[in-house]
Amino acid sequence: MSWLRTGYAQYPVVCTWIVLALLCTFLWWMGANLNGDVDDLLKLHEIRFLVETGNIYDRTLPNILQPEPFVTHWPWIVDLPYALVTWLLRPFIGLEPALSVASFAVPLLMLLPALHFFYRILAAIGFQTPAAALPLAILFAVRSFFEFEPGRIDYHNLEMLLLLAAVALLMSERRGAAAANGAIAALALAISTEFAAFFALVMAVYAFDFIFSARDGAMRLASFGATLSAGAVVLFLAIVPFGTYAVARCDSYSAPHLLALACAGGTFIALPLLLRERGGWMLRAGLLVGLAGASLVVTIGLFPQCVNGPYAVLSDYARDNWLNWIGQEKSLLTRRNFVLSSGIASILIFFIGALAPAMIVGVGKVRDRSLIILALFSVLAVVQSVVWFRYFRYVPLFAGLGLPLVFAAFFPMRLKIETYMTVRNYAAPSQKYLLLAPGLVLSLALLLFHLAVKPAEPNAPAGQLADSCDLVTTPKFDWPAGSRVLSSPLVGIHLLSPDPKLSIVAIPFHNAGHGIERAYRFLDPQTENPRAIVDEAQATHVAVCAWRGKPLAWLENGYSFASALIEGRPPEWLSECATDPSSPLRIYRYVGTDGSQPACPTLSVAR
Known part of the structure; x- marks a missing residue:
């Protein structure tokens, strides 16, 4: 078995990918579609239409007549990996078998770079031998990685890959990483605004570095802004049909999204170049906040119909009778059937892991840039999941990164893993129990809330x-x-x-x-x-x-x-x-x- 240990030590990401891919394939073969939903059914229909027509601008899907035509809100770039594989295989095996192969293979292929960035984050937060911590991290994060199961072809796995890449690159202080992150932010927000809060946090970190004159912070912000603006324009031309550039579609990439991203990117380019080393932090912060506020006012003023978000197109009747009954569209504060069930155990574990980095930063007074970034994203993921349950699918990612830190704080000697899982960032022995506090308190608060508050349950439509x-x-x-x-x-x-x-x-x-x-x-x-x-x-x-x-x-x-x-x-x-x-x-x-x-x-x- 020494060759296995040697192989894993040299290629931990590849070995982990092989194991996870085999597990996902086995579950798919057994019919256990753990994270699948009806998005996959529509995506299959959408990809088939793209392959058959080759028209990237026509997003009106056939076979759906209300009798009004149905126009999908997903851009064609989400379908591109699947369409490419299907196009390549179609001449040899036919359309439907080629679609089946693409649906099987592409999610597993995207899993490999996702694991790469997950590993880079694990290394950045302090593990001297991240390969030893990786299996434990994957064990707790595996629920999120099931988004890469064969047949899981909607946009969530691609968004998850882009989020992991953004966090990993944000932890780097190189200009090239900031430039790459600008392009990733443009792509992610062109696909969907679901991750708008996460990428707003990415922008906030680069802005913070600029405001407080971090090393090369000004040029990192400018590099990020340049690729954000350029990416936003290129993607707009690639996604939006000519002649409809002024049309606002609040649920898909269109004029208001381009305006918001271009204004942000332009601000990030202009201020560092104009101020250089001049001005204190108050001036820099004031200018950034002022320009951001002005951009927001202009965008809302030009496109007021998008203030209510992508669901503004729904009537009150459809919202009350359909949307508000969907589990993932609810808050954890209204999901009694989840909190008052065995689901509370997973909530407890995931919240402990996700909120532990914040306690290490706060109680342990750790000022490590990478750990602070992880703590910020983890807290944001938890807050979003409480407010809107659809974000809970991303919490295990951050719990998987935080729980090994808790594990290392509690069991560094007893399990004789100090050589392998030594970390520079965890609380002192006297403070280690505090790492559990935020997750325990939040989970207990949710439980007590649902025991005390019993909202009236209307009859189902x-x-x-x-x-x-x-x-x-x-x-x-x-x-x-x-x-x-x-x-x-x-x-x-x-x-x-x-x-x-x-x-x-x-x-x-x-x-x-x-x-x-x-x-x-x-x-x-x-x-x-x-x-x-x-x-x-x-x-x-x-x-x-x-x-x-x-x-x-x-x-x-x-x-x-x-x-x-x-x-x-x-x-x-x-x-x-x-x-x-x-x-x-x-x-x-x-x-x-x-x-x-x-x-x-x-x-x-x-x-």
Whole structure:
């Protein structure tokens, strides 16, 4: 086994990648899609469309008609790695097999550079032998690294890779690292504003170095600003179609995003070059804050419609009945089903690890630049996860970097690892228990809050009940030409296919708000004429989750129309299609006022 130890000592990142890739592949083979969600289904549809058309500017996806067209908010650059692999393999094995290979391989390939930057951060925060700490760090961070599992093809893994790269480069004091970070920030924010707070912190660190005249801080800020501005312009030209440059799309890269990034980059270039070594920290800070405030006022003044963020396109009805019921869109303060469950154990562990670096900096009075940067990003990740649960998926990354520091503080001698996991940054023995305090206090506070505060839980919308079944087992159907299915959004995304004969009205994405509202109003007990909504959506079929057991009194009492469809008692203007008894769905065809009705779908042979 000495060759294994030697190999790992020389190539710890590669060896770790091999083990993680094998683990992710095994879990994928077993069907354990741990971090997967419906984003992957839409991304597959999107990549297929890009490969087939080659049109990088047309983001209107086929087969989704609300009846308004569906325009995806993801730029084509997110699809590029998958499209390239598919284009290369398509002539040899065909489109669908090539897509499958790309979906399998690209996430695993992106895992390698992600681990590289994770390792660089681990080395920067003080481990003299980071290879020895890497397995422990990966053990605690593995939940985040499951974002790189085969088939996980949405943008979260790419954003995670860019975040790790940004933090690692931020810890370097070289101008080249700052320049690279500017390009990374432009790319990450062009993909999505989800990481806006993280990259605002990147900018703040470079600005801090400039304000307080850190070594080469002025030129690092200027280098960062130059590549940020240049990257923002280049990506704008690559993403936004000619002739639509002035159009604001609040949920995807467009004019307001370019203006904000260009103003920030221009400020970061101009101030260091104008001030050089002149002016104290108050002048520098005042000018930076003033220019940032002016840029914000100008951007909001020109594009006030984007003040409410990417979800501004949703109606109040869609927000109340659909968006606010999605778990990841909630706060930890409102997720009783997570905090008051076994999930509290993972919260405790992750919060202890993520907040430990901040305690080392505060209690231990450590002034190590890299550890301070890690502490800042870790605290930001925790705060965002409490406010908005979708950010919790990134907390294990920072917990994985912080928990080895806790481990080294508690067990440096007992486990005889002082040679391998000696760190320059951890609290004194008398202070080591304080490392646990922030995570314990925050977790306990969340627990007590949910035990003390019991908010009223409104009845679930009928649309939620109509897609509450095991949709992973949804069979494939052959649809008659011109079919358009009105269903709850989750049912719709599982029915979505490249079949040109089929269109879907509603899928669970905010830019399909028109279709979502129609689907939910169709099933809403308050809707007086659901048939009118079928006509409005121009639907030919209706699909809902099926209940094939004894009638459910609570369902029938609260949701008379939805329960009739779920239990197979349709009105006279809907006719049920024959489906396999094991199918999770009931499918109905719409009977027109003239008595005409479309054909039913048949079970596809190619399942």
